[in-house]
Amino acid sequence: MKPPDFDYVAPTSVDDAIKALGSDAEAKVLAGGQSLIPLLAFRLAGPSLLVDLARVDGLDHITDEGDRLVIGAMTRQRRAERDPVVAERCPLLVESLRHVGHPQIRSRGTIGGSVAHADPAAELPAVVLALGGRVHVTGHSGDRTIEAEDLFQGFLSTSIEDGEILTAVEVPASGPRTGWSVVEIARRPGDYALCGALCQLQLDDAGAVVDAHLALIGVGDRPMRAHAVEAAVLGGASPVEAATLAPDGLSPGSDVHASSDYRLHLATVTSRRALTQALESAA
């Protein structure tokens, strides 16, 4: 369980970090390390150089930009979980963070690291996808933004290019009469979910749903947005009716923990519960 040998640098600027990353084809970014270090321990990853972003200036911030919330990539999950601005502007993120690992993991784990790692069962990539957020990346050829729907490409895979660094995660701020919910089915609390649903709904003054966001985790090679369910809810369908559409387009794999059919069943169950709870908390 000991990591393999590697070289290590801890640059203090984004420019220096990009230079270091470009200096070695086998270099990897080290953010909080709470996923990467176990991968090293299991020898599932063997980078020759780790570029630690912990001392890079300007990557640890929570910025309220009115209709958007921008969170620096190296913001620790525990800080975001406790931050009053995040609680007010993006309560779904706070609720999701409570499901990430355990407190000691969240002390070190970062917002950007989890999104860039793109685990299909992880909460934070699904939050960004569900809310239609985006990420800011920087590389040799400059800065760009990647919409969440274009970001997740497959198992632990994103459209962030080699040599690029994710610098910030951006999500739309929630409006009035917004409800949210995160429902997961896991073998043990804190484990990766067999299936989970992350939901945010907004109601108008008459109580009709005018904005619907639902993403599912653990049911594919990436987080999946449940467009059919969202459309049904916006069309006035009840949570029970809408949730029956959750398995549409999904083909989860089977493993020792759950069969594909069971995961599809859970997609409906978690969607129904998340929609119901979100509606209740919005009312």
Next chain:
Amino acid sequence: MTTHDITVEVNGVAYDRTVPPRLLLSDFLRHELHLTGTHVGCEHGVCGACTVQLDGDGVRSCLLFAVQVDGCAIKTVEGLASGPELHPLQAAFSGAHALQCGFCTPGFLMAIDSMLDELSAMNEAEIREALSGNICRCTGYQGIVEAVQATVAGDKHDGR
């Protein structure tokens, strides 16, 4: 591979050491500083036995490299009590029979100590959730939860 010179404060004492990047903080504490109170269980971030405090936060020392904590302050279970008297949390563990074999105990103590303020506002279910990052195979957790409740209530535990 390169080595790095680091300065780390552990339990109030500054240590200068030269470390290879792959050296885990858990191994640094145990093998370099001979602070063997920090236990290593799963060594991939699941069991919580290696929990220490980094600048006050509970962290898993097996999911950190020593080189990452250059300039930081670490507290291990050896730094919990001052002098021969047990820390109130340790006394509560003793009083509530919150340990049997003791392997997981240092991790529990350091995790709980890092969260005492939050734990004091929690009900039993929330305490159990907050402690879910630490695994105990002996006690069934009942005594551990009782020890937390006794500590945040300020009860003196002298054994049952």
